[in-house]
Amino acid sequence: MPRQLRAEQTRSTIITAAADLFDQHGYESTSLSDIVEHAQVTKGALYFHFAAKEDLAHAIMELQSRASRRLASDVDGRGCTSLESLMRITFGIARLSVEDPIPRAGLRLATGGVAVRPPLRHPFTEWLELCSRKLLGAVKESDLHPETDVDTVAHSLVCFFVGTRVVGSSLESVTRQPRRLAEMWHMMIRGMVPVPRRARYLTLIAQLEREIRTM
Template structure:
């Protein structure tokens, strides 16, 4: 048991080190030797867990996918409206990206052309599907206009969300992401939510930004 625990800890250390380097320098510019040095492990330890750099990238994207599913599942269980759940998912994922390198590296890998191996879905496809289900629920709950094109909005939301994070990462500290995310939601709410329900969700966006506590 102790040996297994040490192996799991070593694997987690390697993944975190790789994620940090992928996030800061990019996938192509990071070598396995860089990861070994950054993780303070031997090459033998790295190759015991990962045969190639692509395996590390895949492990990071798997963790990112798992985080999205866990966040969505936890929020689904709380009984929020569909639109509130979707908003909370985006803020929760932004918080995770501020707190650790794995979600940030996952985003950079997803936008950098790194191949996603089946059965894992591309992170953007998975997020678009989650968003589509929540947006459809929001239409049924009358929190979005009845004529909302759910597929188009889901696709646009993914582009807006990813673009906001990428641009924010490039131009300002990562801790500013919740502010940019709140701005994104203010724009979308004004265009999608009926006037009678708009104040509720505008106030929610401001509250979720404050709850993250990083601005």
């Protein structure tokens, strides 16, 4: 195997192991020795790629950010309404969290006081901007009541989305996340979408949740 490819695989193994431990035990409670043991690599291999635990945390948060942006870009290419796009993006992020420890760890790191170093932006800032943009589009498309306070709803949506995962991480399996997300959207759709357009989005909630559960 070429040396560069082997080095890339080792780096990926270390990141995945660190993400798994950060997700399970938290950043502060995880040591570099724990990561070395979990990844089954040498300390020399770890230090070749990462000088400190903070560098590992930053790499995980960067991967999470890339995955979220790629997901949003893919959904935008489908030509959906703004509200459908936002719903698909949130369920897509939930799916990533169910399937992969890196997005799960990225969220825990973002809520655990780990500094976000430039040029990386805090994921909550990105999510707030995305939600505000999509909700404003939904108002213009008449899928939300015209008096909707877009910034307030965006803030509530992000807090709800993050909160279900943070609370759920202590009380229930991550596989419960799609159901919690569906519950969130049920409340929001019933409260914000005009009655004539409501059925379409309530049906979409069930479809998106089912897609995650059958993957």
